[in-house]
Amino acid sequence: MRAEILAFGTEILMGETQDTNSAHIAARLPALGVELHTVTVMADEVDEMVATLHRGMARSDVIICTGGLGPTKDDITREAIAEAFGETIEIDPELVADLKRMFQGRGQEMPESNIKQATRIPSVTILPNPRGSAPGWWAEKNGTIIIAMPGVPSEMVVMWEEQAAPRLKERSQGTVILSRTFKTIGLGEALVGEQVGSLFGQENPYLGIYARQDGIHLRIISKAPTDQEARALMEPMAAEIVSTLGPAIWGVDDETPEERVGTLLKQKGLTMAAMESCTGGLLASVVTDVPGSSAYFKGSLVTYATEVKSIAGVDADLIKKHGVVSKEVSEAMAEAVRDGLNADVGIGITGVAGPGPQDDIPAGTVYVGVATKGITQSTEMRFPPDRPLVKRRAVVQALLLVYRMLLETPR
């Protein structure tokens, strides 16, 4: 099954919005057995849209469109698809009722212009939108499927994952491409490469190695006519990687450090708290992105101002003696928050996020302290002096440090 993506949106062409939708869809098509041959980003101009849809109908089995389903005059994806299929748009009373209910739920009257979003052509099956007012279209005629989804990424992703992708999987009969990624920590790229060196160089399954923010990744890609065969091809190589690298592997595929730490804390019945300076609350935010984190995360004290560190229980003399950005203060922060918030594990992060240095300490310098029951450890990190990057990487490394200490913590 050959597919193309059409992303409609002047704001993408003006460089004001990144087209994250196409990358999201592209990453998921291989596992559906769908081959993507082209992504086109274009303006909302109906003639060009119709011409591009016609070209797509000639060369693709499925055309996946995003954007242009809003209620305004600019939103003309429905009109373009209707014209490409030679059909007439009609108001669907059921869709009107759905929309009115949605607005009522928000305590609002449905504005007149939203009626555009309650329309369809005869070839369309509606893809419900649980996140917004624009339903998606699954239009099918003469062997071509056109899928139209909203451009707002949060709406698109849910509609794609829950509606469009499962339908597409049922219909595709192509080669299934599977991948599995093993994420390691504590070993360099060369060392990981050496340890599994005998696995490189095959075509199928194929093994790749990549240096990432959260350690060295190994990725297996296997291709076969069915899901089952692709899986069978992959398994022996996956088993060998697991047995060779063992505890250096902290996660698989989409697993994140915050999920792994959360799982371990729950297994061991432990709780965690943090005191953050240069990461400014990002660690807490990342940890609480995990549903159910309230079971093990007590909270974080974002002690951005130095005086607030003292309020939060860090000895002011210690700060004066070693400087606020120091190994000693990171450890004291970890211990103070562990005790102050009655947690089992405390994390303390202090550093210079940048862009400039602070008290002669270069931007990108970060100290992370972790205090469990009885043991306090700390580590110094140096990142490139880019503020958002320093925050992100410090959080990932802090969580992986906690992960390794938890592996060694009894209970």
Add this chain to the structure above:
Amino acid sequence: MRAEILAFGTEILMGETQDTNSAHIAARLPALGVELHTVTVMADEVDEMVATLHRGMARSDVIICTGGLGPTKDDITREAIAEAFGETIEIDPELVADLKRMFQGRGQEMPESNIKQATRIPSVTILPNPRGSAPGWWAEKNGTIIIAMPGVPSEMVVMWEEQAAPRLKERSQGTVILSRTFKTIGLGEALVGEQVGSLFGQENPYLGIYARQDGIHLRIISKAPTDQEARALMEPMAAEIVSTLGPAIWGVDDETPEERVGTLLKQKGLTMAAMESCTGGLLASVVTDVPGSSAYFKGSLVTYATEVKSIAGVDADLIKKHGVVSKEVSEAMAEAVRDGLNADVGIGITGVAGPGPQDDIPAGTVYVGVATKGITQSTEMRFPPDRPLVKRRAVVQALLLVYRMLLETPR
């Protein structure tokens, strides 16, 4: 001058690499007076590439290509351009000498396969590559310019900024494209659209409307031979938007809520602190993403566990009486953190991030309290029950509430 971008690369279509090059180029074209109408990402297949180049030659003044300039058999961008122009590729002895020098500088012999990168067609002017072995091509024939640059972003960006963009600016006939975005809050898309409805439908200046996390955006795009004329075209429409929507507009262009709040706090000499529950530190992280935020941001207490709210100074009886997710508790949190961290403005956020309900309160319910000197306000919000989305939107809305209260705060 009308342009299109062609990004060649199977790895982008497989979802393994994000096409950051196109977004980088797209963001810079308007200021060069170049209008981008299409971005196409496609595989390295020579027939499709030639067909796409031919289509581009018919509809664009300039075609900007990235990728496919490496030394391997897969790298066929040069071949495709030669075929599209009907010219023959020849080895250029000067380029061979350059390449050999580059490899010598690395202490290596030039591999035989790299000779591909020392070739050109008669219509080509070479764009040097200071970062790698693939020189770029500036090919020009019968009124069409084809620019080919490497796909590696670090190489592409330098070649684009230092070579291709300046040349293109010289050649573009001075049609300047300006844009201005007005960001509004408190009104729905349909309502904003209705209020400025008479401004839609013109070609130049063009008005677009977009639903975003931080409210509804209106964007004007104007085109004219000079900057001054483009500005003159835009101003009447901009003035009408400002006078119609007035205080609903909180920001222009790239301005963020955290920057607008930071600017106001600095102007008024005030400091801010937060107590966050369901946003889990995201507000603090966003506020501290702004360089210089330590001047006005004291910190945030991420009181994820209910008991920690009491430790942080919220009356336990009040929590028992109204429930932890309530208007009253959000206000008490705001006041407690304002006083506890010696700040002028306190923010309290409590809610249910989801995915499930909590104590019968549906996911997506958030209360934000803001306490300035003497005045405490709060607001209830309901978002779709998606955890990361609830966090992000609650933070944006909390900051916009602070913004509106600060506007009314004397000093």
